Structures are given as structure tokens and as C-alpha cells.
Amino acid sequence: MTEEAPALLKDILGPQALETIGDAGNATSPCFDRTAFLLAASEGLDALSVMERVRHIADALRAALPGEYAAAIVVVRAMAPRLTHGFQAMAVTEYVARYGLDDFDLSMEALADLTRFGSAEFAIRPFLAADTPRALAMMMRWTGSDDDHVRRLASEGARPRLPWAARVPALKADPTLAAPILEVLKADPSLYVRKSVANHLNDIAKDRPDWLLGRLADWSQDDARTVWIIRHALRTLIKKGDPAALALIGVGHGAAVSVRDFTITPAAVHLGDRIAITVNLVSDSSDEQRLVVDYRVHYARAGGKSAAKVFKLKTFELAARKTASLAISQTIRDFSTRRHHPGRHEVELIVNGQTMATEAFDILPVD
Template sequence: MTDMTTPVLLKDILGPQALTIIADAGSSVSARFDRASFLSAASEGLDGLSIMERVRHVADALHCALPARYVDALEIIRGMAPQLTHGFQAVAVIEFVARYGLGDFDKSMVAIADLTRFGSAEFAIRPFLVQDTERTLAMMKQWTSSADEHVRRLASEGSRPMLPWASRIPALKDDPTLAAPILEALKADPSAYVRKSVGNHLNDIAKNHPDWLLDRLTEWPTDNPDTVWIIRHALRTLIKKGKPRALALIGVTHGASVKVRRFSIEPHVVRLGETVVIDAELASTSHNDQRLVVDYRIYYARAGGKTAAKVFKLKTFELPAGQTANLKIRQAIRDFSTRRHYPGRHEVELIVNGLTMASTAFEIASDSFA
């Protein structure tokens, strides 16, 4: 796959330089590619578009520059992909198949399976799933036996119920059994790239069908370390929620025989952009070794006196009988695209094997928002 590194602004991945690279690729493949038409159409209105809007915009601009007959255009598209220099350039080129290839399922599926090597086709497969869920899933099940890890990953990633940045497919969200054969086929995949996708797919299911997921994973064999890794990755949301059945599947009891000797945060008052240090000491009160899953939950202050909780991983480890463990982690207090901070008191809880065992707090100073 081509480079997927990210510039300062994500949308700039598909900026003027990328358009030139795509245009050069088209021109080198075929004299029938209208370079000038592509650059004109792709450049118009580009500045105000987000990254995924740019993906669709570039695909439409390609339509202006390619032969009218889909099979001819597809041949050029497939020739362009190896010459691109960034995965999102390829994503935009593959989007042409999603927008203009719905009427030729067979050729489009062959092209998508080929093109996903250069930039994941996880977004391009979604319109086909909407148009004919059963037929597309059957094709994706075939992809699970591909020798190419990119194609196998596409089978899992493209059918995720809650794929980030992608259109929602209600059928997949409502009924996890539809894509279950794909997940079953990949549950011991030798590729970490594929296993991570399978775990993410299962974690999507956990948010809407936790009992179905737990029932399914209970039946999976645990004698293969690749399968065990997927199970752990799939259960991360349910483990953060302290679900006893999820904890049991990774060999952890609900609750632990420990005493919290220390749970503190420094500094107690912080400004936006600074860092707090969370420090904990746990002492075993058991005569047996214990496996501990330790998390912490921050109740972020919100406007109007409301709060929003988020659980973070601290450490998973074995605590020998009668021993102590010191845990420490640094947490940056800065805004992200998915999280905005507000001044005020932020409660923090220490969670051990699903149970809250201690609490403390820090404050974000109001003058840091001036």
C-alpha cells in the first residue's frame, strides 16, 4: 500500500500536489485521459471540502476526464493506482468505482479487490453493500480466502457496522449475523493487519449487540494466540464497562482482592495544554496471584454543569500474592477534534477488574480559556 502518513491538516492529503500526481498517473496510462479536464474539475471548490468530501470530489472529476464507457474507464483507473504516492490518493481513485460502477457488479468487484492493495477500498465497497447486501457479502466472504492480506482485511473492514467516516448500513448494524461468516473465516488470520480489523469489527458489534458478541466469542477456541488477540481487542469496550462476562473471557474475575494505598493526580490545578500525572499504588490482599485490568475514568466537565465520562486503559498485569504494584501515567489536557475541554472540576475514578475502587479530581483553570 502507498504511504498513509498524515499532514498538518488531514484534508491537505488531497490538495493541489495530490491532484497533479493523480493527473500525471492518468496521462501516463492512456492518451484518452483528459488531464486538463480533470485538473479543472478537481481544483474547483476544493478549498472548502473535508477529506472525505474531497475523495468524492476527485472521483467525480475523474469521471469528467475518463472515457464514457465504464469498462474503458476502469482499465485506466486500475493502471493509475500503482503510480500514486499516498493511500488517500488511491482511496479517491477507487471511489470512482463506487460512484460509477454500481451497474457492473462483477467488473467492479474484481477492480475493488485489485485496487485495495494501493489504498483501502473500505469506503468504496459500502454503496455496493447498500444496493445488494446479500450479493456483496457473499463476494466479501470469498475474499477471506485470498492470499493477499489487503483483500482479506477489506472483507472485514468494509463490512464494519460503524466504520469511521463511512456511510452507515442499517442492515449490518441491526443484524450482526449478516457479516458473521466473514469474521468466523478470519478469526485466526495470520496477519496482524487483518486481525486488528476483525477486532475492530467485533468491537463495533459490542456497542449494539453485547450479548450476541459474548455468546459468539465464548464459542471461539482459545488455543490459537491469534484468536486470543482478536478476542481481547474485540472486548475492549465491554471490559472498560466492567462487564463480568467480558472480563471472564480474558481470564479476569469481576473485582479483585486489592487495597488502594494511593490514588492521586498532580498538579491539582492545570491549564489547557498542560499534563497531569495519575499515580496509583495497589496492594494485594489475596493468598493467590491475580490478573488485574486497571483502568481510569475521567468525568470531563461540559457546558451547563454537565459531565461526559471516558474510560482509559492504565495497565493489565499479574499481581503476585501479597505484593504491591505502582502504576503511573501522564495524561495531556488538550483539545482534540473529538474532545473539547471546559474549565472546572474533573472527577477521576480508578477501576480495577470492572469495579470502581478509588477517586480523586483535578481542576482545569478557567483563565486558560481566556
């Protein structure tokens, strides 16, 4: 039977997860105090978010594990294969982050092992903050691992803007510090690793775009794996229509096309409804053109202001004098990161970094 998805993300680390972690400890070592763990981990759990639960469970483990850190870490590493969800393993990994800084090498070795069961990308941040050169040197060695989880950690753990993670002061000051790691991984055979490298580079693009463009311009595009990373690493700059970024993926700034029938239907919607965006692009060129087509929605905000967000529509080759019909639909609904307000929402059609047409739709107030 398929296990039902939790109603809330934090419920992944609910009572059943605590039982699983407690059972893993109990099965691994006679020194593990399952009762003490469950008592400490259950206290106040309901009020905590998922990442707060990760830290709370790590603290509860301290009450159940041997007092000597070197002995405790042996138990923690043995527990990980018995866990049933990545977030459970992240909670166990967090124990290393909270109590292992004084045993730097032992803890980093443990993180490289534990990341196979639940990513140690958050747990490694305190070690990077405490001694950035030392941590990066160890992570550089991980790039030669046979395990793609370990190679990914070398990139993901050092991301300058890793979501949900604490910022590392040295990486904030210089987001390019992990560049040697990315160089080694720029043609990694694992898509799991390549996605991390691309996301890491995209983080850098937000603070050091010129550095990123210069570095990627020097990368050979003879390997399809490297080409994939370059395209995804440039996504923020491409959405901004940066000419140099577009050139790196073989796209000119602007295009010889005419826009026909750019429409948004319906013209007025309530929250929860869908809009359809359609357009015909007609080539005005006698040569084939590579087109990157996006659309930018200017979301209405309180007080008459607006906030823009760019969405991908399509990247494709348009043959000489041919017409391409494009369409996409989007549900207008709230997210934790975006709330919708009644009012007029302008939409720009962007082709190769240039706005080619505009339309609009209205979000109606709740009756």
C-alpha cells in the first residue's frame, strides 16, 4: 500500500518518524536510550516547522547517545541505513553539525558518509563557517568520490545562497571560493551532481555575473554534460535578457520575428482559475534562428505597486520564414512565496531578451 503524503511538510518528521529513528538507535547500539530520545524529541514537537524539527531531533539524540562524541558518531553512522526518509537522516546528520565542531576531521568524514542517506548540505554549513579553507579542501577531495551523493555534497554544501541554509560569511563575501570544486565537476556523469553545479553557479550569477560569464566563456562546450550545466547556470541572466548570457547559449540578442495574436484568456479571473497564453511567432529571416521565449508577469501589489516574475515559455529553432504557435497555461493561485492581489496584471512577451508584445489580465476581488 502506498503511504499517504503528509498534510504538511513538517509532518514528515512526526511521531512515526521519531519511532523510526528511535528504533534505529535501539537496533544499532545497547547504549542508545530509546525512551530518553522519544521523550525529548516529542516535547513541543507540534509547534515546530520542519527545519526546527530537524534541529530539535538532533538535540534529543544527544540525550540518548553515548556522552563521548567519538563513540556517539559511530552509533549515528550505523543508524542512518535503517532510516526510511531523507528528512529523518537529515535530523540525524544535524547532530554532527550541532555537536561535532570540535572534532572537525571526524565530523566531516561522518558527513560524507551520512549524506548518502539524507543530504548533509545543511549540516556542513557550520564547518564551512568555522574554517572555510579547511572545509573546502576536504570537499575538494570528495569530488573524486565514486559516490555521486558525496560529489554532490562538495558542490551543494558550498552554495553561496543555499535555500533554507545559514549563510557562510566567507562565501557571502566571495561567492566564488568553491570555483575549483565546480571546475572538477563541470562534466560530471551524474545529473544529480550537474544540477547542483548549475544551481551553485546560478547562485554566483546573482552576485558576480561578470565573473560567471567570464568563467563559463572559457569552458569548452564539446561535452554535452558541460553544455547542460552552462544553460542551467545562466537561467537567471537569460531571464534578464543579458546579451552575453544569451550569446553563450548560441542566441542573439533580439530576433527577426513578428508577433501575431498574442492573447491571454480569459481576460478576467478569480483566484484559483487558469489563464491561457497563446502567440504566433513569424520568422522574418531567411536563416534559421534559435529563440528563447519567456513571459514576464507584473503582479499587482497593495498600494498600486507591482512585482515582476519571469517564466519560461519555450526554447527552440525557428526555421526561415516559418511560423511557430506557442501556448502555455497557468493557474492563478497563492504560494508561500507569492500572494495574489486583485487588479490588473500586465504580461510581457520576451524573445531573446527583448520585449516584443504586451497584454494584460485582471484578477477579480473575492465576492
